[in-house]
Amino acid sequence: MTTNNNHKDNFTIPQEAFDWYDEYAHGMIDRRTFMKRLASLAVVGMSTNILASALLPNYAQAEQVSFNDEDITASYETFESPLGLGSVQGYFVKPANLSGTAPAILVVHENRGLNPYIKDVARRAAKAGFIAFAPDILHTLGGYPGNDDEGRKMQRTLDRAKVEQDFIASAKYLKSHELCNGKLGGVGFCFGGYVINMLAARAPEVINAGVPFYGTPAAKELRKNIKSPLMIQLGELDKRVNATWDEYEQDLKANNVDYVMHMYENANHGFHNDSTSRYVQKSADLAWERTITFFNKHLSTAL
Template identity: 70%
Template sequence: MPDTNNHIPQEAFDWYDEYAHGGMDRRTFMAKLGGLVALGYSMTVLTSALLPNYALAEQVSFNDSDILASYEKFSSPDGHGEGQGYLVKPTTEKASYPVVLVIHENRGLNPYVKDVARRLAKAGFVAFAPDALYPLGGYPGNDDEGRALQRTLDRSKIQHDFVAAANYLKSHPLSNGKLGAVGFCFGGYMVNYLAAVDSKLLSAGVPFYGTPAAKTLRANIKAPLMIQLGELDARVNKSWPEYEQDLKAAGVEYQMHMYKNAKHGFHNDSTGRFDKESAELAWQRTLSFFNEKLS
């Protein structure tokens, strides 16, 4: 009998990554997991490791006295007309703060990403986490439904919505005028895109396991970047060598951290992909980077 708690095969995580990014339907994904069950693995253990449990992801309570959270709308004339996001600010009284846009994965503004925004506010930043699914009623409370909904939206309009959100946050009355962005998976791609689509928009970007923007845009990048990658994330990592060449050609200040034995999604503490040591190191590096570049 396999040790199902500690030795879930990497292929199961690869299947989940393919399923989560549209390369495999749910029926096929579950059938493949069923094959592991036939080998002695528990379906309960497999699904609990692969699918999110958002009760595990709350590191900063929305009731924390050091922060204040609210939902704020912004105009997006080139996108879906109007967007909404989760704004979290410190309760200390200062005239201005460095500001950070927080960008979710390909499933809408789930509880994990909202908690990331609270973590940033707890660390002294004003954080804003838009929900790409706002035009469809917002994150539905279920990742599978969220992924399906996000696929129905026009990709270019989503990108315009995040540009609009970035401009909203950068010009916020509490902003010191320096904007950072951090994102995960799809959100990592969006950080790369924001840095490339408008060279004056970001002052710093931290994409976690995100693919680069279109090659034609990369020469526009001026903002310093901190690239966070997991060693076992073959799908995203194969884009890095060419992206690095283009960053060098454009004279971009960048650093890349590859986390040993870390999977795609290693920062997400609501799933079995979470790697506590790598996630904590990556997050401390992120905060230090933003403190340096946005102060």
């Protein structure tokens, strides 16, 4: 049994628990099965409830850039999406001292709506000098409900084709925004990583650079359309997503896509998310540093 020592408290969470949480978070098992499996683990000093609490997100830990940080200005913007769910609302963040235009980054959430962690990522992007927009795909259902379990249930009820159209609309909206310099990058996590891969394949004229974190690829027949450079961020212990990588890489090579893949040692799916026990600070910091460097390179107006 392998273990992971990245939890912020003074105990070790067995790797099986991380794997089961990934299955639970992605709808492969229900909560009852998840909790039953956790109960089967003999972990010294931890009850099933303590172990479950350690695996679930604590968003109080996720704020790296305050919403009232003097270097940024945050608001909400809404626009129509006639081919999607009807309308899109998202969290819009810009550098407070912005004069003129700047490159833009679309920040795409996981499979549970626009939670506080993703909003913080948008603020981090603005802090780095970009304008950022993080759509909430749950907007037409009232928005992120404040609870990840409920958010996942809500997102599963949505028409997947219309959801993808909303993200395509979001990319177009942000690229044509009056504050955007005409260059658009996209970063997404988990489901959001899939969305970035999908946008690169379905809207290649819109996305100028993409950074999918542990996201599955777009449908195979669409991959030939990819033109933008990609930085693929993967965790070594993420068996589910990593199983898709070899075939995806073959298609990227066959289509001469400019890509780089970084595999983070002893990191699980979700290692960038600092609200959960899967967080690996060293890997998360390095991955974010690489992300910003990548966007600075590819979204410069000098190119």
